[in-house]
Amino acid sequence: MPNKSKIDILIENAIFEEEQQNAPKARKIFEQLEQDIAPGLVKATMGRINFEKRQGNLDKARELYSNALTTALNKRDRLQVAYITTQSAQFLSSKCNDLTRALEVYSQATGNSECGSK
16 A cells, blocks of 8 residues: 555645546546555545535445445444444435435444454
8 A cells, every 4th residue: 555645645636636627537536546546545435435525426425435334344444434334324314314324324334243343
């Protein structure tokens, strides 16, 4: 995995492109960061999710949150599971007005008692 400063520079570059109204280039940077450069890194994943939310792509954000939670559960990383669950449920209830799905996310996370103690 690349060092932290490289990841931060790529995230800042993507945000710059977004601010310059170049959403396709920003999306490409976020996708490469999340999929190729630093897969599984929560900071990269959340950067991409937040980008999609800012672009108004709520369905894509929902999909990315779901994938991120599945990944965290598979890694059995309690801290990641807690963080992603909280962020996802808040998004679902406040931005998508889907309290039922938000509660399902909490249930999915808390129902996984085999989650490790990392």
